[in-house]
Amino acid sequence: MVILIGYFLVNSYYVQLEIHKNKILAKLEAIANTTATQINGNQIEYLFEMYPKRGDLRTNYQDRVYQHLHEQLKSIKRQNYLSSALYTLTYDSAEKIFLFGVSSANKPYLRYKYEQFPQELLDNYRLGGRIDVYGDKSGHWLSAFAPIRNSEGKTVAIIQADHRFDEFLDDAEQEIFINIGITLLVTLFVLYLLLRSMRYILRKEDILTRSLIQSKSQLEDKNKDILDSILYAKKIQEAILPDIQLLKEWLPQSFVYHSPRDIVSGDFYWFKKINGKLFIACVDCTGHGVPGAFMSMVGNILLDDVITKKKIDKADIILNELHNGVVKALRQKQKEKASKDGMDIALCIIDEQKETVEFAGAFRPLVHVRKNSLTRIKSNAAPIGGFRGEEPIFNLHTINYQKGDVFYIYTDGYADQFGGERGKKYMTKKFREFLLSINQEDMDDQKELLKKEFDEWRGSRKQVDDVLVIGFKM
Secondary structure, three states, rough: HHHHHHHHHHHHHHHHHHHHHHHHHHHHHHHHHHHHOOOHHHHHHHHHHHHOOOOOOEEEEEEEEHHHHHHHHHHHHOOOOOOOOEEEEEEHHHHHHHHHEEEEOOOOOOOOOOOOOOHHHHHHOOOEEEEEEEEEOOEEEEEEEEEOOOOOOEEEEEEEEEEEHHHHHHHHHHHHHOOOOHHHHHHHHHHHOOOOOOHHHHHHHHHHHHHHHHHHHHHHHHHHHHHHHHHHHHHHHHHHHHHHHHHHHHOEEEEEEOOOOOOOOOOOEEEEEEEEEEEEEEEEOOOOOOHHHHHHHHHHHHHHHHHHHHOOOOHHHHHHHHHHHHHHHHHOOOOOHHHOOOEEEEEEEEEOOOOOEEEEEEOOOOEEEEOOEEEEEEEOOOOOOOOOOOOOOOOOEEEEEOOOOEEEEEEOOOOOOOOOOOOOOOOOOHHHHHHHHHHOOOOHHHHHHHHHHHHHHOOOOOOOEEEEEEEEOO
């Protein structure tokens, strides 16, 4: 019986130790994956281009981009009660070494070499993952990492979250020993009553523990499969979206601020230049996440069909054709299969020869700023899709633009975000006032200011919807 009790205690210790370790690794993995989606890979590339030598960046506040990323990592570390710094690593294929990027530490380590890195970092550089107990010159660690991608979808760095192994052992053993101590006292107290049934009880407990571990493993596998599928869907969606650099070539003073609520988005942007005319669309599909992403693919295909293949170049007619295409594609005239899914859209057509901007909108307006005076051009109160028995009518608005005029089109995600001290919505009026306050800034700076304002307003609250804002200056 003593041997049996001893076996139970030892087995329980190692099982609980493994459970605690997996819990820590799962937490680190979740932090790494979430942080990777929040970090702009283009900014990481910028820092390595701006500071080609170790020691060029001497403080966390020397560079605005570095400061922003540093504060972001510092905030994530604080929110998740991490005792070790968060940091990015970029692989130098020429030197075959990892270089530190941005970190939440008190001083920057940009371009410092990570000499004794674990092989898992290199093997799974583009995928991310967990690293079981490993050692370097700073100690022994449990770690997880996730890839950071730029706007082209290329992995440019990884974000790594660590937990000291000795701290893990101290915390885990303290809790385990308390649990074991209580169990032992209770066991000794009732031993004489349960002596005959002890083996049965231990067997049941062992089976239950193994079953829980097995169930947890199966759940993790299923969650991983789902996440992998969604990440692959994100790659497909990003491949379908037009290259923002094209818009920069056609309109150097422009920006696209796109912040999905989930991995994939129901908001999407579309632009193309045909016969000297530049078409720019800002689209908000029903829902967000995977359902919204499906609708965005339908909208993207239909826009391309109406504008590129049918060669329609009038904004109001394009919206009518787009509406009919959604109704037909989703069979919304068939009552037994009808749905009200659709999309809101703001569409602009820029004709540089005539110096005009044509606009038509479905529930999404156009903001026009001229000489620091803002005008809101209303859209029609009718969506694209969602057949209601009557065909919607979309009005055409033509603006003769002047040099320096600024135009904004956007979805409702920015204004609908809850935040601030009272946890209320940002609201459309406040959003327009903010656009007016920044309209004279460089367009790239405007994008950063929009992002900063949104992040500060949201704080630690969850993002409620996809966000898309497009701005361009003539």
